[in-house]
Amino acid sequence: MHHKRFLLACLFLLSILLTACAPNMQVVDGPRIANSQNDLIHQLDVEKIYATAEELTKEPRVAGTESEKQAATFLTEQLEDYGYEVDVQPFTFERYVMPVKTDLQVAGSDDTFSPAPFQYSVSGTVTGELIGSGYGLKKNYDGIDVQGKIVVVTVNRTYFYELVLEASKAGAAAILVHFPGDDPINTWTLGEHSEDYIPALAISHEDYTKLAKNIGNQATVTIEGARVEQADSQNISVTKQPTAEQDTSSDIVIIGAHYDSVELAPGASDNASGTSVALELARMFKDVVTTKELRILFFGAEEEGLYGSEKYVSAMTQDEIKRSVAMFNLDMVGSADAGELAIQTVDGMDNAVTVSASQAYETLNGNSLSTDFGGRSDHVPFHEAGIDAALFVYAPLEEWYHQPEDTMDKLSKDRLLQVAKIVAISTLELTLPADSKE
Template identity: 80%
Template sequence: MLHKKGFVSWLFVISILLTACAPKTQVVDGPGLATIQSDLVNQLDVEKIYATAEELTKEPRVAGTESEKQAAAYLIKELENYGYDVGVQPFTFERYVMPEKTDLQLAGFEGTFTPAPFHYSVSGTVTGELINAGHGLKEDYDKIDAQGKIAVVTVERTYFYELVLHASKAGATAILIHFPEDNPIDTWTLGKHSDDYIPALALSHKDYMKISKNMDKKATVTIEGARVDQSESQNIMVTKQPDAEQDASTDIVIIGAHYDSVDQAPGASDNASGTSVVLELARMFKDVTTTKELRILFFGAEEEGLYGSKKYVSAMTEDEIKRSVAMFNLDMVGSADAGELAIQTVDGMNNAVTIPASQAYEALNGDSLSTDFGGRSDHVPFHEAGIDAALLVYSPLEKWYHRPEDTIDKLSKDRLLQVAKIVAASTLEMTLPTDSKE
């Protein structure tokens, strides 16, 4: 899952409060217990889901690499075995290569530091005075002279890329961004490359405390080997046509997940889990007669900036966009160590995805599932095109998110199956003929 992940925690709290106060979409008929317990939903095989995740997590699936291509080939083969005609949508994108070296030194200080680069940190070696720039907001620089200095800021309430750009515009030559205690510092991104960036490193709370006691010393920030390369990836696509009696203007329901991972992470939760569930849904739906067109998508290069889903949406015709009534995005849907299941939309509002999914969740679990804000995955381009879209994810994320510890043994079969049933029941309710729902 892309992080796509540069908000700080209090912003999410406000978002949740706003969601609770926002007007809700009128509830329509959705999947009840009968649909949840239908023979079709009961055909879902969690062992197949888990086996797919095992296959995908043999090595990281970094976008633009041979391992991502091998994952795509595996998905294509499985879909063809199920009887689908598989489409491949190639595209190019800019892939960020992480630095070979990062370092922070203080003149006359004998201790050591362990800073981490951001995804999209730029290379450079900078020596200068340290300056406390508060929370790194634009108004913080109105009170200080940062010209030629290295800004030290504490994360509070803005995007990381904005912190870097504010410092750069104020004349700082590098920036050190301090994270609150117990927050990981090696999983964050600036979102995309910018020629206006200055070298940026993340500081743990422990390192920040050392720095704060030595602000009078000159510092040297070093980032080497970071670069942006042109790379290639691909989306994998299958379409299940509706009953022959339906006309060409029939609605479209979309189910999707990204299959790439970040460097050094096997990506079991992020996102072999979502990919494996979507593949199993494809198997279940193959021989089901539906009244709507069903599109099943596997996106490449999500971790690099939602490139796959952006490519897919950009290639849709106006008619396809108009006919697309729902997009279910599955990202990180199996971690045993994450929080509870959440359903998230870009605007925090209920829509054609959240309503049936919430009703399916209630039929399974006996309690309700609220809609939260969330704009950090492949549902975003669909939302921006005007298509009702939502993300299913277990949240808060597990502590080894984007880490080598994101391995197959961390997945919960019960959680994988729960999401598979929710999406299956919701999609069946939308696409089955009325007399098939009995």
């Protein structure tokens, strides 16, 4: 009897000592509490990220095709395995079919040119005089006659579709868009189809140098086979409701990435990388206590003109938009051959996303990360709706952007993990109980 009482007393004292020595150890039934940033990011598995990217890049995932649908099925199954209820949001969009032929010929010249079409370049054969028009802005057409001519303009922080429309308004019959320096002329996009577009081709600086000697001469621009057709796609999304027992809010934090690619491109960087990181963040956060609603979105048909993200935002209620405090857009976040990590916003201004991400970057690397200007990805519709949103991307882009060479061997596990850590820490700061953050 006395021995039993003594044993119970010892066990009681031992439990007190263990509790005192390990104040951060929490045993919970259900969602776990992350006791520090390190606790959270150590749960990230870069091998899972890489394996997901390998699965997605078995073939191109062109929007509106069976391969894109198969990618959506794969993501759905993975998310269901993690315990989520998956929402599929179907939508119809206008799918652009790339031209089968593009050509540029200059009368009296032996030079050869290698122009590239823009996504949404319209078909047509145009012969006319070559004429320069600076940066292609409205003011650059003052005092010059471009009626029926082929204008040559240089890219300088202006959306490509604006360059084409300004040339069209001025009366030009076609436009050649010069990419200065070493900027690649891979398939950039005009955003969406427009009846006001004129035939448009991108030319490298090397081709521009040859072309400059022929300003005033006749040239012929040819684009054949480009067309627009109706197609179907889908967004995949999951929602994690607040799980803290107290101090919960009705705010929403969003992580998003598009999972489609362009024709012929396996799309390892663009955008199996962002998709795979987002999927890993979904796995990691599934059983973590949060005070805010967390949504993780996978957009279809981004490459065709942000159709997926525009569809998602258009279906949000005004209350949901008002409650959304941050949108992290992951697009091309693993290329070993691109530039440095950039956080870009539509207006180039800081917001809740850039502030939290810069702090996370400083925590990881000891220095801050500035905010750059950048659109043309799925953060744009959220920004336009009034939601703080930013794009995570390595820039300048790699040479094989939108090319068949965008393959798995070009991805860096270190870069994939870096973005995953930054977004994980930022989301931790925005969604977890105050007493769980250190």
